[in-house]
Amino acid sequence: MSDLLSSVRAATSGMASQAARLRHVSENIANTDTPGYRRKIVAFEQVLEHGRATGRVEPGPVRLDPGALPRIYDPTHPMADETGHYDGSNVDLVIEIADAREAQRSYEANLKMFEQARDMGRSLLELLRR
Template identity: 65%
Template sequence: MNDFTNSLTIAASGMKAQASRLRFVSENIANADTPGYHRKTTRFEEVAATAQTSGAVEIGPVQLDRSELARIYEPGNPLADENGYYNGSNVDLVVEIADAREAQRSYEANLKMFDQTRQMSSALLDILRR
């Protein structure tokens, strides 16, 4: 049963990490038109458990994308400098939508793994009861 528990832990950690990733993608999309907004990125890190690798993941620290901000020409904008430009955001909606799809599919894969493990453990308990 320990293997079932490990599988459930790994799948649940993957779902939690992908949900957090999707939250950051949503924030990026919501702030795509916010002047001076830097895109948020993160990475997954393996959970350190005793001396062995567990396979579970967690979300790493949030980092701001330091790529250059878009320069937008709009002389009437109150944020514009003397040349009529101001800094937009560095959010690329195509990249964000692709990241959202990837996070969604990874979440679904972890959910399927969780469900399969649950069904296998239930079947095992049914066999042991006989």
């Protein structure tokens, strides 16, 4: 039964981590046209207990994409400097959509794992009742 519980914990940690990733992807998409906005990147870290791997993950610290911000020429923009340029956003919608799909698929895989562990636990309890 403890193996079932550990698999449920692993699946729920995966779903929570992918939900956090999807939240940051959504923020990136929402700020595509925000001048000076840097893309947020979230990485996952393995959860350790007593120095041993648990199979669970959690979102690590959010990092900002160190890529260069594009210089946009628009002398009428309020943030333009004396040359008529301002810093744009380094968010690429194609990358964000791909990241969103990957996070969605990973979330669905963890959900499937959770449902299977739940069904196995239910079947085990039914066997024990007989």
